[in-house]
Amino acid sequence: MNTTSRTEENYLKAIFQLCERSEEPIATNAIAHAMKTSAASVTDMIKKLSKKELVHYQKHKGVRLTDSGNSMATSLVRKHRLWETFLVNKLNFSWEEVHEIAEELEHIPSKKLIDRLDDFLGNPKFDPHGDPIPDSAGNFTFRKQISLPELAEGAEGVLVGVQDDTMTFLQYLNKLNLTLGTKIKIVERFDYDESTKIVINGKQEQILTNKVCLNLFVKTI
Amino acid sequence: MNTTSRTEENYLKAIFQLCERSEEPIATNAIAHAMKTSAASVTDMIKKLSKKELVHYQKHKGVRLTDSGNSMATSLVRKHRLWETFLVNKLNFSWEEVHEIAEELEHIPSKKLIDRLDDFLGNPKFDPHGDPIPDSAGNFTFRKQISLPELAEGAEGVLVGVQDDTMTFLQYLNKLNLTLGTKIKIVERFDYDESTKIVINGKQEQILTNKVCLNLFVKTI
């Protein structure tokens, strides 16, 4: 049997995402944490994936995806992001609601389905969160995550993360409608006080201090 | 835990469909046949569903759905038929291809998703096969299955079944593009030789003998 179970798929995707943030082999505990399960379960699953040649594995040395593991994970990411795009663009969901549903939809196996969906959506290159959507061959445009001060005047980015994740900071951002996925355009920088004027989601103008800017990470559009 | 597993859902749907064709309690073997599994497995599952009060069950007496089992099954049918409609109307699948994919999609749990999909599709009352789509409260228009001679002149129906399912007859139908799901309009009946002129899928005109008509079942539109 050469199929991949839903659970195996979820492991592959978790490992893929951990690999994106580090060149090192991924630790058992890191996977356990991502999958909200025990280290023992992870070891069991790793052995299985290793036997199927989806991961490289040596005892106590962590794992990396093999080429075939990587391409499976990429295909899952493609499905996930296309479904998210569908939910937001066609069914009018807001971007915060869609993750959980897309987590289910990404396991629907038909390749034809996903390619048709891709066409139906107009072959988008990025999902509503600003993350790149792999094409049917698995290629995608990598967009570096940069801090707001690195974004050129006139350029646009999508908010993808924050440095300072204290409650007070997040609440402040929330008040400005600066949530993950928000589109930010740099209008002008003022050398006088190092402040920056931005436009949020194409309409709301806002002045940010340099301190705030340094804590915001965006991906360019 | 009060959730319903994918497998339980598949059993509920199979029982629901068997209930549609008979007033009698559904036999273990009938379910086993529909689910392509052993009678032993069915008995095990029935016990579980019975404990959850989704079916009425007495040993050796077969099962019926309870109200709550029925409403779960109806919700699955709603999902299945809406997804099929989406696949055919929006993604340009042909109606024969969609069943298997919809079989997967129907297990996506979000009610909000399915209600939004319903709106997106324009709240269709019938799926591409001509089967009724339950609304979000579980109500649907029942359309009786009638043989072609019972369909009035000028009326339209969707082909949903055949009486004579010999290979030769099916091959003959295939040649005329008369496949399940095909739309048939009665144009005129000729008393002289009891033949009937129909239009297939809104374009192809065709004369059928009475013998053929008696073997075709349609649902009215």
Next chain:
DNA sequence: AAATATTTTTAGATTAGTCTAAAAATACTT
């Protein structure tokens, strides 16, 4: 480098869904 702490793996048990084979209940036939 020895002792301690942490991480990872193993061992053994559990649950859901399945199976086969045998036993029990029901239905058909003469």
Next chain:
DNA sequence: AAGTATTTTTAGACTAATCTAAAAATATTT
């Protein structure tokens, strides 16, 4: 109504994915 056939249920075993607790390996501290 007795015997045979069929259907349904039970019993016991298997697999996938999980768990806890203990053992083994690796990393850190003194």
